[in-house]
Every structure is written in structure tokens, then in C-alpha cells.
Amino acid sequence: MSADLRSWTVARVRSAMTAAMRTDPYALDQLVEAGTGALDPSSASFVRAARTLTLGTSAALTAVLNVHRYKPDARDNLACAACGIGGCRTVRGISDVLAAYGLRDDPVDRPEAWRRADAWYTRTSGRTVLLDVEPFDDGFIARPAARAGVPDGVLIIDRDTGALTLWPAYDTDTLTAEYHTYKRATR
Template sequence: MKPPAADLHARLHARVCSALLAAMRADVTAIDTVAGLATDLDPHTAGFLRESRRLVLACAAAVSSVLDVHRPTTAPDAPRVCRECGTGGCRTLNAVLTVLDAYAAGPAGIDRAEAWRRADRFFNGRGGPPLPVAVEDIGDGFAARAFTPSEPTGPLLVVDRRTGRLTRWPPMPRETLIAHYRHHRTGLP
């Protein structure tokens, strides 16, 4: 049985967004520098390296267009189906997912810089004077803290390394937080 179109669409959307984000974060100048310094690269490989960011952006945008057409919709008194195909298990989405699976193209994890951006938006996105935000790697995620004069050990925010999901935690020692967060992620008591 094929997965429902809504499930396929959500999985593909996450992968496409991940590819777009990775390509947008790539430093074009650094790519050109590496391609220029790597004298042992053949011209085809060097050319591919220089064009890789643009190619990833173009391919991800193309797949995004396919996802826009083959998105789930709800027909009156019917289960969610593909808007274009009218079926619950869209063949197009299945085919695209099969290709991405074959090349092990999956969502990228959250890096420290992205964790800081998300934490900064969380702590400083409500107006007021900007607060300094510190981010620390805790294995399964990143612990972030905003330092305020009134609450120097304020609440912790954990940004999940795999999903980017934010969760709030009370102040606690680093090792305790790591253990609690690992239990939280695995659903253990």
C-alpha cells in the first residue's frame, strides 16, 4: 500500500527545503577558492564544484514546483488525495521520493549557526533591547540561553539537532540537561 499523498508531500517538502537551505548557506567564494586551489581536480569536476550551488538551487526549485502541483487536498466527504492525480497514493510523489531515497538525499541536521539563529529569533523576536544568546552543543541538540540582567541563569532552550524543534527547559547543569534531553527524545521516563 502506498503512503497517503499528504504524508509523501510532507516528507518531500522537508527534503527539498533542506536542500535549498544547504545550498543557500553555501559560500560561493569559498567554493570557488577550493575549486581553484585543488590542482588535482580534472576540469569537469572543478566545473561541477563551481556550479554545484546553482545546480542544487535549480533542481530543488524544480522539485518544489512539482510539489506545488502534486499537493494534497481534501475533497468534500473524501480522504486527502493528490490535487493533480486525484489519488491517495500519488505516483509522481512516490517516484520523486524513490529517487531521493536511492541517492540518500535526506533532511540535513541543524548546525550550530542555525541553532543560534533560531534561539536568537526566539529570545529576541519580541522586541525590546537585544539580549546576548549563547549556544552550546549537547549532542542531540544545542542548548541556548539568553543572558538578562534580571535572570542571569534564565530558562534554557534546546534546539533539536535533527528536526530543529525548540523545547524550553528549566536551568540545570549541562550533564543533567543532556541526560534529560536524551530521555525526552527517546520517550523514556
Template sequence: MTEPASWTHDQVHLRVHAAMTAAMRADPHSIDAALVQSGSLDPASRQFVAHARRLVLACTAALTCVLASHRPGEGPHGESICRGCGTPECRTLRGLAHVLAAYSVRPALVDRAEAWRRADAHFWRSGRPVPLLIEDLPDGFVARAADGPGDEPAPLLIIDRHTGALSRWPSMPMEVLACEYTRYRAGL
């Protein structure tokens, strides 16, 4: 059985995005100070490490162009197809998925900074930022506006640590929320 083009596209997109995010978060000055200037690397390795961040960003940008062309769509009879190939299973995306999996490129876990960024985008009010509180859960992060309306408790937003998915929850004690969210992720 083959996976539909939309599933393969999503998997490749998550992996390319993870590689791009890791490269963007890397500090080239720290890399230079720790590895390149220490003199412990041979010249070819020094050259590679010095340019690795830029190389990863270029490669992931190129793969993003491939993903823009080979994206899921609907065929003439309503079936899921790749818009680039016109087929139900995209050989290009399938090949990319296999290569990325072989080199263990996996979607990065959402960290606290990314959880804050996603919550900030969600909670913006009337074009203005809202102060946020972010708390850790085993499977994600809980975000709430620091200034809830009136006496009502601020609505909770959970950012899944594994997928980055957002879900809204009623206000409840953190211990109960952690248990309920674990059950929710397990499909119980």
C-alpha cells in the same frame, strides 16, 4: 499499505529543503579556492564543482514548483488526496521520495544558527527583535529571551535538532530539561 499524499509531500519537502539549505549555506568562494583553483581536478570536474551550488539551487527550486502543484488536499468525500493528481497516492511524489532516498538526501539536522533563526521568529515582540540566549541539548537547542519580563523566568523554547519542531517549556535546570525533553521525544 501506501502512505497518504500529505505524508509523502512532507517527506519530499523536508528533503528538497535540506538540499536547498545545504546549497545556500555553501560558500562559492571557498569552493572555488579549495577545489577549482587548486588545479587537482580534471576540466570537466572543475566545471561541475564550479557550478554545483547553482545547479543544486536550480534543481531544488524546480522541485519546489512540483511540490506546489502536487500538494495534499481533500477529495470530494473528505479523503486525503494529491491536488495535482486527484489520487490518494501521488505517483510523482512517490517517485521523488524514492529518488531522494536512493541518493541519501535526508533532512539536515538543525544547527545552532537555524535554531537561533527559528527562535528569533518565534520571540519577536511588537515588530522588534528580542535578544536571545541559545543553549545546546542532546536532542535540540534551548532558546530564551535574554530579557524576561520582570522577575519571572523567561519562557523556554526548545527547537528539536532532528525535526526543527518548536515546543514551549517551563523554566527548569538544564540537566532536568535535557532528561525531560529526551523522555518527551521518546513518548514517555
């Protein structure tokens, strides 16, 4: 149960960080400028700093949660590596705050999956690549439309974390089954 709570908490922190990374800081500045007079100076300052504040807070919480990991103790029971107890009060406290404020997972959607795959293929091939992005339960499969000049295989973008993994160019059914097995093994 404690390890599950930690996983839940880590997922919420990653979600906040992902949402902040997707946000365009210039768009926030433009929003404040367009609404001149609609926001008091403190609110306008907060909107301008919200992305950086969220990224910094998420990074700090990630650092704390990395220290408070569950590992088998001397009796082979799961215990927090930092606290030495099964029910880490630090993880519980963070999860309680996140739950109280209604912080939810922000899963990757199809446009975000396409954006991540496009950036990866452009970076690795040095050019823009036409992509087909196909959804499945655990994520998205991004296949290049033309194989010439691109890395072998296809990308899978995880729906929950946004993580990219390169896979052989199997058919969709095989990829989804293999990825499901992979994801279960890495939990």
C-alpha cells in the same frame, strides 16, 4: 501513507536546499583554485556551480510538490490536489529518485541553530546579542544573556526544518512541552 510519503519527500528537498544555503560559494571557488590541476575543467565547473544548481533544483522540486499536495476529496479521502488520486505518481517518482540517491535529512545542529538565532537577534535588535543555545529533542532554545534592548521571549529553532519561532521566556521544561504540542498540531 501518501501524505506521509509527501512529507518525507518535502523534508529531503528542504534538506538539500538547507545544505546548499549553508555552503559558502566563495569557499567552493577557493577549493577549486587550491586544487588547481587536481580537477578536470568539467569537474571544477561543476563544483563552482553546485550550490546554485542545488538551490535551483530544490526550488523547482518545491514548486512541484506545492502543486501536488494532499487534500480531502469529495468523499473525505486524502487525494493529490493536482492528480485527484490517493497515490500521486509525481510525489512517488520524486521520492523514489531521492531515496535511490540516498538523500537524507540534514538536521540543524547546535552551531547552525546559534548562527540562525544570532542573525535573527542582530536583525531585530540592531546589535550583536550574547546567546545561550540549549538543545532539546525537537530543536534548540536560544535565550539572550541580557534582556535589555532585545525582543521579549526566546527563539526556538526547529531541529528538522531550521524554522524560527518566538516564544514566551518560559522555563526549559515548559518550552519543550509546549513546542512538542505545537509541532504535533502543525504536522
